[in-house]
Amino acid sequence: xxxxxxxxxxxxxxxxxxxxxxxxxxxxxxxxxxxxxxxxxxxxxxxxxxxxxxxxxxxxxxxxxxxxxxxxxxxxxxxxxxxxxxxxxxxxxxxxxxxxxxxxxxxxxxxxxxxxxxxxxxxxxxxxxxxxxxxxxxxxxxxxxxxxxxxxxxxxxxxxxxxxxxxxxxxxxxxxxxxxxxxxxxxxxxxxxxxxxxxxxxxxxxxxxxxxxxxxxxxxxxxxxxxxxxxxxxxxxxxxxxxxxxxxxxxxxxxxxxxxxxxxxxxxxxxxxxxxxxxxxxxxxxxxxxxxxxxxxxxxxxxxxxxxxxxxxxxxxxxxxxxxxxxxxxxxxxxxxxxxxxxxxxxxx
Amino acid sequence: xxxxxxxxxxxxxxxxxxxxxxxxxxxxxxxxxxxxxxxxxxxxxxxxxxxxxxxxxxxxxxxxxxxxxxxxxxxxxxxxxxxxxxxxxxxxxxxxxxxxxxxxxxxxxxxxxxxxxxxxxxxxxxxxxxxxxxxxxxxxxxxxxxxxxxxxxxxxxxxxxxxxxxxxxxxxxxxxxxxxxxxxxxxxxxxxxxxxxxxxxxxxxxxxxxxxxxxxxxxxxxxxxxxxxxxxxxxxxxxxxxxxxxxxxxxxxxxxxxxxxxxxxxxxxxxxxxxxxxxxxxxxxxxxxxxxxxxxxxxxxxxxxxxxxxxxxxxxxxxxxxxxxxxxxxxxxxxxxxxxxxxxxxxxx
Numbered sequence: 001x002x003x004x005x006x007x008x009x010x011x012x013x014x015x016x017x018x019x020x021x022x023x024x025x026x027x028x029x030x031x032x033x034x035x036x037x038x039x040x041x042x043x044x045x046x047x048x049x050x051x052x053x054x055x056x057x058x059x060x061x062x063x064x065x066x067x068x069x070x071x072x073x074x075x076x077x078x079x080x081x082x083x084x085x086x087x088x089x090x091x092x093x094x095x096x097x098x099x100x101x102x103x104x105x106x107x108x109x110x111x112x113x114x115x116x117x118x119x120x121x122x123x124x125x126x127x128x129x130x131x132x133x134x135x136x137x138x139x140x141x142x143x144x145x146x147x148x149x150x151x152x153x154x155x156x157x158x159x160x161x162x163x164x165x166x167x168x169x170x171x172x173x174x175x176x177x178x179x180x181x182x183x184x185x186x187x188x189x190x191x192x193x194x195x196x197x198x199x200x201x202x203x204x205x206x207x208x209x210x211x212x213x214x215x216x217x218x219x220x221x222x223x224x225x226x227x228x229x230x231x232x233x234x235x236x237x238x239x240x241x242x243x244x245x246x247x248x249x250x251x252x253x254x255x256x257x258x259x260x261x262x263x264x265x266x267x268x269x270x271x272x273x274x275x276x277x278x279x280x281x282x283x284x285x286x287x288x289x290x291x292x293x294x295x296x297x298x299x300x301x302x303x304x305x306x307x308x309x310x311x312x313x314x315x316x317x318x319x320x321x322x323x324x325x326x327x328x329x330x331x332x333x334x335x336x337x338x339x340x341x342x343x344x345x346x347x348x349x
Numbered sequence: 350x351x352x353x354x355x356x357x358x359x360x361x362x363x364x365x366x367x368x369x370x371x372x373x374x375x376x377x378x379x380x381x382x383x384x385x386x387x388x389x390x391x392x393x394x395x396x397x398x399x400x401x402x403x404x405x406x407x408x409x410x411x412x413x414x415x416x417x418x419x420x421x422x423x424x425x426x427x428x429x430x431x432x433x434x435x436x437x438x439x440x441x442x443x444x445x446x447x448x449x450x451x452x453x454x455x456x457x458x459x460x461x462x463x464x465x466x467x468x469x470x471x472x473x474x475x476x477x478x479x480x481x482x483x484x485x486x487x488x489x490x491x492x493x494x495x496x497x498x499x500x501x502x503x504x505x506x507x508x509x510x511x512x513x514x515x516x517x518x519x520x521x522x523x524x525x526x527x528x529x530x531x532x533x534x535x536x537x538x539x540x541x542x543x544x545x546x547x548x549x550x551x552x553x554x555x556x557x558x559x560x561x562x563x564x565x566x567x568x569x570x571x572x573x574x575x576x577x578x579x580x581x582x583x584x585x586x587x588x589x590x591x592x593x594x595x596x597x598x599x600x601x602x603x604x605x606x607x608x609x610x611x612x613x614x615x616x617x618x619x620x621x622x623x624x625x626x627x628x629x630x631x632x633x634x635x636x637x638x639x640x641x642x643x644x645x646x647x648x649x650x651x652x653x654x655x656x657x658x659x660x661x662x663x664x665x666x667x668x669x670x671x672x673x674x675x676x677x678x679x680x681x682x683x684x685x686x687x688x689x690x691x692x693x694x695x696x697x698x
Contacts, residue, residue, distance in 0.1 A: 022508045031567070145506050149680055153502050154644075156660055156681025157494050157653035159371045216682045218380070287683065288656075289649035293642065295503075300638035304506035307637075311505055318669075331498055331680045332505025333565045334636065 004033040005313055008076040008102070010093065011083035012039040012052060012063060014176060015107055018306045019080050020049050024059060026336040032313065035074040037063045067093065071100035078313045081106035085204045087114055091121045094136055095128050103134045103316040107309050109205035111138025112148070113212040113325055126323035135316040136323045139332075141304035142168065143205035143212065147268050149326050150293070151209075151283045152216045158287035161217065165267045165284045166209075169298060172251045173274035176302055177241040183251035184230065185274045186244045192230040202228040203254045203270055210256050210268050216327040219265055221258035229253045231273035239274050250274050311335045353382040354662055357425040357451070359442065360432035361388040361401060361412060363525060364456055367655045368429050369398050373408060380685040381662065384423040386412045416442065420449035427662045430455035434553045436463055440470045443485055444477050452483045452665040456658050458554035460487025461497070462561040462674055475672035484665040485672045488681075490653035491517065492554035492561065496617050498675050499642070500558075500632045501565045507636035510566065514616045514633045515558075518647060521600045522623035525651055526590040532600035533579065534623045535593045541579040551577040552603045552619055559605050559617050565676040568614055570607035578602045580622035588623050599623050660684045 004027070009020050016039070023034045037049050045065040048058045064070050071079070079097040084090045087110040094111075097104045114122045129136045138144065151166045172180050184192050184201070195201040207226065214221065230249035237244040244250045251273025258266045279298035285291035314336075315329045326332070353376070358369050365388070372383045386398050394414040397407045413419045420428070428446040433439045436459040443460075446453045463471045478485045487493065500515045521529050533541050533550070544550040556575065563570065579598035586593040593599045600622025607615040628647035634640035663685075664678045675681070 025508075029567075141506055149505070150502070152682040153499070153680045155683035155686075156498070157490055157648050157656045158683045158686075159374075159652055159656040159659065161683045161686040216680075217686060218378075218684070219686075287686075289652045290646075291648065292645040294645060296641040296643060297639075299506050299640065303508055303638045307506045307508040310508065320667075320669075326680070327682070328679055330677055331502045331565075331675070333501040333676070334504040334507045334510045335567070337504075337507075337510040337566060337568075337636075 004030055005078060005317065006033055006035045006074065006076045007313060008036040008038065008070055008074060008079045009034065010038045010067065010079050010081045010097070012037060012041070012044050012049070013082060014178065015305055016082040017052055018302070019082060019309055021053055022306055022310050023080070026310070029336040029338055031336040034059070034061055035076055036070040037061050038065070038067045038070050039063050040065045067096055071097060071102060076102045078103045078105060078316060080309055080313065081108065082309070085109045087111055087118050087121055091125060094125055098128045098132045098134050098136060101132055101134065104136045105309050105312040105316055106136070106138050107140045107305060108138050109140065109143055109208060112140070112143035112205055113208035113215070114138065114323070116211050122323055130322045133321045135319055135321060137312055137316050137326070137329065139308045139312045139326050141299060141301050141308050143209040144326050145304065145308045145332065146281045146299050147206070147270070148209040148212045149332060150281065151213050152327060153331065154283040154285050154291045154293045155217065155287060158285055158289065158291060161285055161287040163265050163286045164213065165269070167269045167280070167282045168271070169276050169279050170272040170301060171274070171276040171279045172272045173237060173239040180239060180241055180274060183272045184249045185239070185251050186242045187249050189230050189232070189249055192249045196228055202252055203272065206254055206256050206268055206270060210258055210266060212325055212327055214258055214266055219258070221260055221265065223259040224256065225259065226256040231271055233275060235275065237275035244274055307334070308332060353379055354427060354666065355382055355384045355423065355425045356662060357385040357387065357419055357423060357428045358383065359387045359416065359428050359430045359446070361386060361390070361393050361398070362431060363527065364654055365431040366401055367651070368431060368658055370402055371655055371659050372429070375659070375685040378685040378687055383408070383410055384425055385419040386410050387414070387416045387419050388412050389414045416445055420446060420451060425451045427452045427454060427665060429658055429662065430457065431658070434458045436460055436467050436470055440474060443474055447477045447481045447483050447485060450481055450483065453485045454658055454661040454665055455485070455487050456489045456654060457487050458489065458492055458557060461489070461492035461554055462557040462564070463487065463672070465560050471672055479671045482670045484668055484670060486661055486665050486675070486678065488657045488661045488675050490648060490650050490657050492558040493675050494653065494657045494681065495630045495648050496619070497558040497561045498681060499630065500562050501676060502680065503632040503634050503640045503642045504566065504636060507634055507638065507640060510634055510636040512614050512635045513562065514618070516618045516629070516631045517620070518625050518628050519621040519650060520623070520625040520628045521621045522586060522588040529588060529590055529623060532621045533598045534600050535591045536598050538579050538581070538598055541598045545577055551601055552621065555603055555605050555617055555619060559607055559615060561674055561676055563607055563615055568607070570609055570614065572608040573605065574608065575605040580620055582624060584624065586624035593623055656683070657681060
């Protein structure tokens, strides 16, 4: 059997810690090994990651604030990177990893398709990655899977595609508290409008998914329209963390459409709000043949983001080196699973 | 803009001719060009492919029975290969293409995952492909997409996978006549059992899909169970080509399951019969999170096989050289589509 893939976790927020938990579990397969953990938070540095996961048994992996030292001393094959949604705040972290000879899989939303928003950073990352023979990849559930890879894949059996519409409905009430706060659940619609003016409100990565799908299909747009509206609560909703009153914002309705010659070619429609009764991920392809793909019940985001990240680890090992997107990697698939052979078989037909 | 990808069509049966039709249409995008067509059938050799498609306007591409000459003279980047379902009958054709420096995308079902059934041929094809710097890839809708790539992709957002169940229900009554005959629509159940004894009855490629998914997930089985039963007609059905009487075979129910330690880890369940009321493609992942993915109405096979084949053309260009399967290529997506900008926009939200 091959040696386990050596992985350093860079960033120990909620997603990073969840990634650590998944990696530690997968170590039992012998296919992967956590060799280090990086976070600048003084409350985390110096502590065993197991402690941060509220576990009694130490893992032996102590968090360090010194990324350079961790990379140098543990020589990871891959860095799982989860520090920020925004590329300009931390692209030097990615450079550091690449220069240490490590591939990078990152949940940074802007990295899912960085070429449009950050052409210069993209060029630099591509150059550094190629020079060091590594892949830098942005992935996650959204962007990185639900509204882009799944949409592209849905067109894979079509000879013609006239337009594509992707709809994701997320019941934010079942997600972690920061996400519920982030989508504005429970705030007045006036406050919603004020937050919009900050420019950092709404789902991050919708434009990246749009451009990723367009690139994959070889499409260009002459006009892109993006709207962000409150999903208004039609009833009072109470989650584990907050309350939403009827008429207030229950979350977001974020939509982006790419047009050419006035025709909507590609639409991504995202609703994330507490109290959503019909969570789902859907891709409708007006093509030959037509495709009506639905993930019923939706793809549960908190888990799936970590899954998309960790599942990309074995895929980046085989390059080709450079800044890549999920459309350049092999089809995503679960990695280092442990089929629970003592559990019951799936339902018979 | 890049030069068009030069493609030779090798094999002009129903799928091959449909491929030619799609390629000729896509030429308008400037991304692909049909440069030759090969078939040994004396009724086809010497005739313009447009004539075989019952078109008045000649295409300029005349069918030749001399594969070597066509490859040498037209120097294709990629050969679209559609001559047989079985590898041992024609792997020398693939070698010929590779030695001419052409990548190959083939609808040969056994090529979708050839390593198990044909280890020696696989080793030879891999060697020849690597030596000549080309990719040899088997693809199609099934195997190659509906029951393997889609299943793998469905697990891509899961941290754990305990088992996977794939169900494809095809209304054979809407498919071409050879397929209706092939699944035994209208024959008596006794004749069905007799045909089973020939060993070439049933869907070709189910085992290939099973092993492809298992390989992608890193799973091995200690036992594989395969069953082929008639789908019994519960009513009289009349298609454009044949009649099925109640109680006779309406088609096939072909199922394969991979077990470990007595547990069914992966099941592919295929029903192809005339009169199916609920065609669909479904993937159920018993994982974390669980995934319930359905292509409602199913993926229409005759078109989709050609689509999967043609859509793989740009993907094989970027290697890596060798015998590959669809799990090694980037996620499938439509290629050289012509968004019909004068047509209506998709339905509003």
